[in-house]
Amino acid sequence: xxxxxxxxxxxxxxxxxxxxxxxxxxxxxxxxxxxxxxxxxxxxxxxxxxxxxxxxxxxxxxxxxxxxxxxxxxxxxxxxxxxxxxxxxxxxxxxxxxxxxxxxxxxxxxxxxxxxxxxxxxxxxxxxxxxxxxxxxxxxxxxxxxxxxxxxxxxxxxxxxxxxxxxxxxxxxxxxxxxxxxxxxxxxxxxxxxxxxxxxxxxxxxxxxxxxxxxxxxxxxxxxxxxxxxxxxxxxxxxxxxxxxxxxxxxxxxxxxxxxxxxxxxxxxxxxxxxxxxxxxxxxxxxxxxxxxxxxxxxxxxxxxxxxxxxxxxxxxxxxxxxxxx
Amino acid sequence: xxxxxxxxxxxxxxxxxxxxxxxxxxxxxxxxxxxxxxxxxxxxxxxxxxxxxxxxxxxxxxxxxxxxxxxxxxxxxxxxxxxxxxxxxxxxxxxxxxxxxxxxxxxxxxxxxxxxxxxxxxxxxxxxxxxxxxxxxxxxxxxxxxxxxxxxxxxxxxxxxxxxxxxxxxxxxxxxxxxxxxxxxxxxxxxxxxxxxxxxxxxxxxxxxxxxxxxxxxxxxxxxxxxxxxxxxxxxxxxxxxxxxxxxxxxxxxxxxxxxxxxxxxxxxxxxxxxxxxxxxxxxxxxxxxxxxxxxxxxxxxxxxxxxxxxxxxxxxxxxxxxxxxxxxxxxxxxxxxxxxxxxxxxxxxxxxxxxxxxxxxxxxxx
Ligand SMILES: Cc1ncc(C[n+]2csc(CCOP(=O)(O)OP(=O)(O)O)c2C)c(N)n1
Ligand SMILES: [Mg+2]
Numbered sequence: 141x142x143x144x145x146x147x148x149x150x151x152x153x154x155x156x157x158x159x160x161x162x163x164x165x166x167x168x169x170x171x172x173x174x175x176x177x178x179x180x181x182x183x184x185x186x187x188x189x190x191x192x193x194x195x196x197x198x199x200x201x202x203x204x205x206x207x208x209x210x211x212x213x214x215x216x217x218x219x220x221x222x223x224x225x226x227x228x229x230x231x232x233x234x235x236x237x238x239x240x241x242x243x244x245x246x247x248x249x250x251x252x253x254x255x256x257x258x259x260x261x262x263x264x265x266x267x268x269x270x271x272x273x274x275x276x277x278x279x280x281x282x283x284x285x286x287x288x289x290x291x292x293x294x295x296x297x298x299x300x301x302x303x304x305x306x307x308x309x310x311x312x313x314x315x316x317x318x319x320x321x322x323x324x325x326x327x328x329x330x331x332x333x334x335x336x337x338x339x340x341x342x343x344x345x346x347x348x349x350x351x352x353x354x355x356x357x358x359x360x361x362x363x364x365x366x367x368x369x370x371x372x373x374x375x376x377x378x379x380x381x382x383x384x385x386x387x388x389x390x391x392x393x394x395x396x397x398x399x400x401x402x403x404x405x406x407x408x409x410x411x412x413x414x415x416x417x418x419x420x421x422x423x424x425x426x427x428x429x430x431x432x433x434x435x436x437x438x439x440x441x442x443x444x445x446x447x448x449x450x451x452x453x454x455x456x457x458x459x460x461x462x463x464x465x466x
Numbered sequence: 467x468x469x470x471x472x473x474x475x476x477x478x479x480x481x482x483x484x485x486x487x488x489x490x491x492x493x494x495x496x497x498x499x500x501x502x503x504x505x506x507x508x509x510x511x512x513x514x515x516x517x518x519x520x521x522x523x524x525x526x527x528x529x530x531x532x533x534x535x536x537x538x539x540x541x542x543x544x545x546x547x548x549x550x551x552x553x554x555x556x557x558x559x560x561x562x563x564x565x566x567x568x569x570x571x572x573x574x575x576x577x578x579x580x581x582x583x584x585x586x587x588x589x590x591x592x593x594x595x596x597x598x599x600x601x602x603x604x605x606x607x608x609x610x611x612x613x614x615x616x617x618x619x620x621x622x623x624x625x626x627x628x629x630x631x632x633x634x635x636x637x638x639x640x641x642x643x644x645x646x647x648x649x650x651x652x653x654x655x656x657x658x659x660x661x662x663x664x665x666x667x668x669x670x671x672x673x674x675x676x677x678x679x680x681x682x683x684x685x686x687x688x689x690x691x692x693x694x695x696x697x698x699x700x701x702x703x704x705x706x707x708x709x710x711x712x713x714x715x716x717x718x719x720x721x722x723x724x725x726x727x728x729x730x731x732x733x734x735x736x737x738x739x740x741x742x743x744x745x746x747x748x749x750x751x752x753x754x755x756x757x758x759x760x761x762x763x764x765x766x767x768x769x770x771x772x773x774x775x776x777x778x779x780x781x782x783x784x785x786x787x788x789x790x791x792x793x794x795x796x797x798x799x800x801x802x803x804x805x806x807x808x809x810x811x812x813x814x815x816x817x818x819x820x821x822x823x824x825x826x827x828x829x830x831x832x833x
Contacts (some may be wrong), residue, residue: 173735174662197632197668198599198660226598229634266529266557268597292592405812435812437797442528442579447794447820454819 143321149291150180150256150312152326153217153298158188160328161216164302167194167203177222178258178317204230204255208237211253211307218302221257224311225268230255231276238307239282253307256298259287260352260402262315262449264442270314271439272403275311275351278380278412284308285380286333287351287458288419291322293377296331313352334378335384342372345396345462349415350376353450357400360455371459379409387413388421395426396462400455405433422450427465430458475675478699479689482543483747485755487674495694498762503754505763506771508537511561512750513728513775514570515724517783518577522728526787530576530577535691537561538749540654542696543716546704547623548752553592554606554624556599558655562625566592570782571789580792581800600633603652607639610648610713621649629660631674640681640715649707652715652768655690657722662735681760690718691749694756718734723748795806795822 144152157164161196166181174197175182185193196203198240200221207217221227234255241251261270278285286301286308288294294312301308339354340361349357354375361371372390391397397417399410410431417429432450480491487495494500515534521527527801535538540561544553552565553559560573567588576583576595584594596602606624630636631654643650656674658665671677678685686703688695696718703714721744725732732741757763798805798813804815 169660171664172662175734177661177729195663195667198629198663199632199634201634202632228598264528266577267595269742297784435797435816436809437801437812440792440797441576441581443792444794444797445579447816448797451819451821457819 143323144291145316145318145321146288146291146294146312147178148178148341149295149324150298151182151184152296152324154181154304156326156328157189157216157218157299157302158184158192163214163216164218165192165194165210165215165238166218166220167196167207169196169198169203169222171195171220176220178314180256180312181220200226200229204233205251207239208233208251209254211251212241212249216252216302218254218256221255223265223269223271224257224259224273225271227255227257227273234277234307234309235284236281239280242306243282251307251331252305253328254298254301254310255307256310256312258314259311260313260315260316260431261439261445262352264445265314267441270445272401274311274379275403275408278409279407282307283380284333284378285311286378287311287313288377289313289316289351289354289375291314291324293331293337295324295326296329297333297377299328300330300333304333308333311351312400315352316355319355334381334383336383337375337377338369338386338390339373339375342370342394344370344394344396345459346372346374346387346390346397347398347400347455348374348376349400349457350379351402353400353402355448356452356455359452360459363452363456364459367464369459376409382412383417384416387417391417392424393419395424397425398430398432398455398458398462400432400450402434402435402449405431406436408433427462432458459461470765472572473676473679475673475687477652477687477689478695479692480694480698481692481752481756483691483752485752485759487756488791491694492698493757494697496760498757498760501693501753501757501760502762503531504541504697505757506538506748506775507541507545507561507565508693508750508753508776509771510775511537511541511564513779514560514573514782518574519728521574521783521830527574527577528579529729530728531727532724533558535744535748536655536657536737538693538696538753539653539690539718539720541565542693543623543625543653543700545653546697546700548620549729550591550618551621551623551704552606552609553589554602554609554622555593555595556627556630557597557601558627559625563589563592568592570761570779571785574782574786574790578786579669580789581796582789582792600630600635602626603630603636603639604642605642607646607648607650607654610643610707611646612648614646614648619708621651623651623653623704625655627660627666628654628656628658628665628674629805630654631641631677632668637677637681640678640683640713643713644682647710647712649710651703651707652713653700654715654717655720656717659722659726659736661726662732673717675715675717683713683715683788685715685717687717687719690720691747691752693753694751721747
């Protein structure tokens with residue numbers, strides 16, 4: 141079995157579902173002959189036809205809006221938004237329609253829609269190409285928000301997202317697309333949504349992160365291990381709804397928690413997790429919860445992007461702070 | 467049944483692809499003193515493009531979007547603008563920006579990943595490059611409203627592509643400007659491609675210019691590779707706008723001779739033979755032939771211009787490469803008029819943890 145990278149895993153999952161379920165259709169800009177600007181849909185139009193892999197005109201509002209109509213009428217659309225910085229014109233449809241159709245009709249109509257979109261910085265991309273909008277989306281009742289952090293989880297979670305009966309925002313960290321390869325078996329086995337994945341066990345503190353930041357988070361755990369500190373690392377994976385029990389159980393054992401995310405700090409998902417720990421895990425905490433996040437600044441252009449992105453050094457410093465507290 | 471409205475779309479072209487006049491020319495087209503600066507600007511744009519791509523290939527610039535083949539549009543339109551007008555460009559209109567006084571080193575800074583590239587030393591009222599497609603049409607319509615409200619004889623000029631015509635912002639901005647009779651010129655550079663999506667898959671309409679009709683705006687199609695035609699229709703549209711006649715949409719028909727950006731490989735989706743054919747319509751040769759016919763141009767002038775443009779571009783590259791790196795603090799210091807107290811601690815943290823490679827490297831290629 142060949143080792144593949146994250147973007148190839150996305151391609152593999154899309155191909156698997158297109159072959160398995162004829163209701164699945166892909167739509168988006170440049171996803172056909174061009175195979176997507178990141179090659180996520182390479183070869184799929186040739187294989188499944190222009191009727192099921194649709195190059196749309198340039199309009200994100202209509203990509204998501206038409207996908208909602210398709211979804212309600214029995215198709216299973218997987219829309220691609222070329223970069224998450226161009227998702228914003230579609231927010232109206234996501235918030236007012238995709239997220240509410242089931243509830244508004246008391247279950248008569250539903251919206252089994254997936255919106256895939258690359259997110260995050262660190263690849264020296266142009267302006268507006270490095271956004272992290274997950275908290276905005278997670279704040280919308282009725283949307284699921286998923287972010288894979290490895291080829292295997294991208295494959296399994298995307299299968300699950302496509303098979304899910306409700307709308308799923310599937311955010312793909314561009315920095316992870318080609319960062320490493322992993323063996324992925326194309327067996328059609330979905331991974332569960334709505335659960336965290338514990339990437340490594342630890343006893344001294346819990347590091348909670350998702351997406352590309354797990355790269356730095358794991359490196360920080362390595363650095364701490366070299367000092368004899370044992371960090372547990374949790375990949376949240378489904379950001380909404382949040383699997384709080386897994387995080388609480390971990391923190392109950394370690395007593396310390398550092399949350400790491402690339403998105404801006406204020407009203408980020410780190411705040412949600414920290415608040416939940418305060419509500420339900422306060423008595424097991426031995427130190428104040430720490431957040432290591434992007435700053436509350438506009439995502440800078442490429443020259444400064446690594447000043448913005450949380451570094452291993454910042455994560456280690458936050459971890460030390462929790463260890464020094466008691 | 468009765469017909470309640472009738473429309474037509476005119477196509478404007480003065481010079482054929484060889485530079486032969488197809489009929490009577492507008493006055494300026496007989497005047498080398500008017501034409502040569504525009505030829506120079508087109509030549510400079512092309513020189514800059516070639517250099518920018520070379521810089522990107524050698525890791526000294528980020529992703530870059532070339533204007534190759536489309537130089538006549540930006541130059542023809544911007545040369546019809548007054549300094550006090552305002553430009554709302556897409557990311558592919560450095561031809562217009564150079565005419566407006568944006569410096570090549572500024573453009574390089576932008577594409578090199580440095581916000582200071584959008585802090586133009588001149589052209590202080592012009593908007594920066596617009597990447598979220600089509601949104602600039604609304605901003606330009608709003609600017610035009612401001613000019614009209616204050617009875618200023620200024621116009622707002624915005625550029626977008628054929629792909630951009632599919633965005634709601636394009637229709638919405640045009641519609642507002644028409645209702646307001648605002649002094650707006652929208653230039654749609656129809657280069658036949660939106661990355662890999664061909665014009666035929668973008669819109670079922672016969673022309674892009676007719677999209678103006680639904681908004682009650684005058685729409686005209688022009689040969690975008692004919693500098694004379696572009697400049698002529700832009701002058702008329704701007705004169706009309708300043709006189710209170712409302713907005714115009716110009717569809718400038720052209721062809722994207724290069725890849726979408728340095729991150730793109732167009733051979734994946736279009737036939738290089740077709741691109742080769744399109745080279746016979748490119749705008750520089752056409753205007754040069756016309757200048758030669760006027761007796762105003764020859765090989766020595768061409769060589770001198772080539773040298774001058776190379777020197778200008780090289781000096782700009784020098785200025786770009788010797789720009790001190792951006793500071794970590796810069797991402798905080800321009801966020802608000804004054805930094806809110808709540809952000810001060812974050813600023814301190816950023817300075818404390820700033821990597822030693824502060825300012826990063828300008829290379830890379832995505833998007
Ligand atoms: C709203 C939005 N969606 C998608 C993109 C990604 N993108 C950048 S350029 C481009 C194609 C634009 O084509 P067109 O409007 O014809 O302009 P051209 O690049 O040909 O000048 C796309 C899809 C974007 N920048 N903004
Ligand atoms: Mg185009």
